């Protein structure tokens with residue numbers, strides 16, 4: 001891979017830094033962020049925006065505001081690495097980006113990929129999703145040999161899976177925090193997968209996406225590990241901690257908190273049956289988790 005490819009990651013949080021680390025095996029990858037950080041190849045936003053390839057690793061809830069404030073399209077090819085649905089509007093990230101970037105310049109990253117493991121060079125497999133297969137393949141070629149890349153055209157499927165699994169990870173953390181047992185957790189994850197598929201199908205997602213890396217792969221990962229911030233939010237909620245305190249102590253983004261509200265809004269608007277996400281939205285507003293368990297069992 002030519003070191004002369006001009007590429008930058010926007011957002012030097014956990015995931016942005018892990019992606020820059022991974023891509024640095026094959027090319028010189030710049031990075032920029034809101035706050036200046038002592039990272040190799042850290043550049044100004046102005047310099048990053050001149051790159052031909054941009055990778056967005058910002059929290060989903062700030063993406064629209066960031067694009068509005070800083071971005072003008074001048075032919076850049078984009079890979080969106082965030083996972084979430086915008087609260088309030090119920091917009092998927094591909095819908096938000098579509099206001100600023102032509103569809104054939106947009107791609108979306110999905111699949112099981114804890115930043116901390118990528119940072120150690122441990123193997124995983126991810127999917128690059130775009131209606132433009134040439135673009136997916138261009139981005140796929142940038143990844144190092146320890147990350148296997150697949151391509152898919154099911155952008156909405158990847159968007160739904162990446163966002164929904166965070167809500168189900170909170171549910172799974174609650175389940176484990178309440179010590180409900182392995183049977184309960186497996187039941188929750190399996191029914192969660194059914195629920196996420198039902199929701200995704202409404203918006204046009206392809207069936208096979210739910211069985212692959214973007215769906216089952218990322219869901220099984222996130223809903224069964226304390227490495228997941230969303231799962232840890234669930235564990236702490238089960239302990240009775242206040243959400244505000246949990247998020248303050250976490251110090252990193254837990255997208256499921258906002259996405260559960262977005263799913264609640266969307267499924268109410270379109271009459272989609274999403275009982276688990278519904279209960280998580282209520283728990284985040286103060287409902288007692290044990291009452292939610294009772295309600296889910298009797299529903």
Ligand SMILES: NC(=O)C1=CN([C@@H]2O[C@H](COP(=O)(O)OP(=O)(O)OC[C@H]3O[C@@H](n4cnc5c(N)ncnc54)[C@H](OP(=O)(O)O)[C@@H]3O)[C@@H](O)[C@H]2O)C=CC1
Nearest residue numbers: 012013014015016033034035057062082083114115252253
């Ligand atoms: N961590 C992981 O394992 C993975 C994360 N993701 C997804 O990637 C996205 C980012 O996650 P992650 O990097 O882990 O999150 P972090 O909380 O670690 O970092 C988020 C970064 O976003 C920047 N940021 C936050 N608010 C703003 C804002 N208003 N304007 C500009 N920049 C802002 C901050 O930059 P600064 O520090 O400069 O203030 C911060 O470092 C999320 O959608 C997440 O779901 C996807 C796969 C794996």
Ligand SMILES: O=C(CO)COP(=O)(O)O
Nearest residue numbers: 111112113114228229230
């Ligand atoms: O998306 C992730 C792994 O694929 C990271 O999950 P968390 O945000 O819950 O840590």
